[in-house]
Structures are given as C-alpha cells and as structure tokens.
Amino acid sequence: MQVIADILLAAGAFGAGFYCFILSRRLKRFSDLEKGVGGAVAVLSAQVEDLTKIVDTARAAAGSSGAELQELTRKSESVAHRLELLIASFQDVAPAEEAPVQAPAPSPSPKTNKTPAPGLMFQRTAQGVEEAAS
Template sequence: MDLIADILMVAGTFGAAVYCYVLAARLKKFSTLESGMGGAIAVLSAQVDDMTKALDKARGAATGSAATLEALTGRAEMAAARLEVMLATLHDLPDTRADARRDVEPDRRLRFMRRRSAREDLEAAE
C-alpha cells in the first residue's frame, strides 16, 4: 500500500512539474516585449500616455479660448448697450433736414440723365 501511495505521489509531483513548466513557457511568451502581449501592452501604455498629454493640452487651449470668448462677449454686450442708448437719443432729436426739404422745394422731382459714349471709342468684335 505504501508502494502504491509513493507511486501516486511521484506521478502527482511529475504532473505538477509538467504543469509548472508549461505555465513558465506561456508566461515567458506573454512577457516578451518585442512580440506577444507584453509588446502590445507596452505600445498601448505609450499611446495612453501620449493621449493624456494631448488631452491636457486641448483642455488648456479650450480653457483659454473660453476665457477669451467670455471677455469678448462682455465687450460686445457693453457695446450693444451703448448703441441702444445712442439710438434712443437719436429718436429724441427732431428731424430738421426732412422738414427743411419739404418747406423749400415741395414739387421738386429727381431727374436722371444718361450719357451715351461716343461710337468711335467702341471696338467691334469679329
């Protein structure tokens, strides 16, 4: 009985050794940086770092653009308010030019004159 138990123990140990050897070979293939998953993970990690840097730059540019746009919007609102005040003051002024034209020349019509160019200046197309 001891002999059978020893044989089974050796067989189990041999099976565990083969299993460990197979796992070691797979782990070696997995972790090589030139090929396999290790290389893919290294490349993806570098790409993630590059994208993080690009995202930080874009975020900074967007923040700067938003601040500039906010300042320009404030200036435009102030200018619009000033224009509204100017228009309101223009509505309060009497229209003296239109009244003066109606009083001085009520029946005057506009005339349009056309001048023809001299025929000698024109060239004929052949």
C-alpha cells in the same frame, strides 16, 4: 507493492514537472513585451500618457479661449449699450423737413419716328440702343 508505489510517485513527479515546464513557457509568452499581454499593456500605457498630455493641452486652450470669449462678450455688451444710447438720442432729434428728391427728366433725344414693333424691348437709334417705349 513498494515498487509500484515508487513508479507511480515518479510518474506523478515527471507529470508535474512537464506541467510546470509547459506553464512556464506559456507565462513567458504571456508576459513578453513585444507579442503578449505585457506588450499590449505597455502600448496602452504609452497611449494613456499621450492622451493625458493632449487633454491637458486641450484644457489649457479651452481655458484661454473661454477667457478671450468672456472679454469679447464684455466688449460687445458695452458697444451694444452705446449703440442703444445713440439710437435713443437720434429718436429725440426732430426729423428735418426734406423736399422729395425728383429724378432729373431725361433729355429728349432725337428718335426716329418709327414705332417699335410689339414685343421689342430695345430700339436701335443713331445714338445707340435705347429702351423701346411700351
């Protein structure tokens, strides 16, 4: 009986040792920096650092853009206020009486006595092309 118990105990020890050997190989692959989860964690950590730098840069750019936008808004409001004052001052000035401007009468050009055919828009004359009288 003692021999059977020793054999079973030795088999159990060998089984546990084999299990530990397989487990250690799996853990090595799991924590490998190039292929395993350790590599993925290292890559993600580097990406997080890059993204943090990019976000900080974007935040600084947004802050400076916001300051520039506030300055331009302040300037545009002052210009708008000055324009309102100018428009109000122009409304106070009485409009000057102006004579209506008449277009100069076209000088008579020697035309041929031919009347243009219906539907023609232009008529050829000795001085060039002129619009046909409708």
